[in-house]
Amino acid sequence: QVQFVESGGGLVQPGGSLRLSCVTSGIIFKFYEMAWYRQAPGKQRELVASITMDGKTMYADFVKGRFTISRDNAKSTIYLQMNSLEPEDTAVYYCHAAFGNDRAYWGQGTQVTVSS
Numbered sequence: 189q190v191q192f193v194e195s196g197g198g199l200v201q202p203g204g205s206l207r208l209s210c211v212t213s214g215i216i217f218k219f220y221e222m223a224w225y226r227q228a229p230g231k232q233r234e235l236v237a238s239i240t241m242d243g244k245t246m247y248a249d250f251v252k253g254r255f256t257i258s259r260d261n262a263k264s265t266i267y268l269q270m271n272s273l274e275p276e277d278t279a280v281y282y283c284h285a286a287f288g289n290d291r292a293y294w295g296q297g298t299q300v301t302v303s304s
Contacts, residue, residue: 190214197298210283
């Protein structure tokens, strides 16, 4: 059974930091491209950052220089280090796994709220 457990979200003041984690099970993690998406109220879900099997990363323009995605294949886990958070970063953040065009899975999401 495929299961993703996300954690690390919460309430933080503008300029603060959070680190999201997504622990996966039920997939051969090292073969999957992993990503973080987010969805703010009333908006479409959007890609935040992705990381390939061999560690190549890609970031949306709105998080470049502030967020860092990483993976630990031994722990079947990905992370999203978020620094210099802004109110516009408020959203539900979702972990995503893709195996080519054949399979894709979503986590349940973790809420991030940036507010003073």
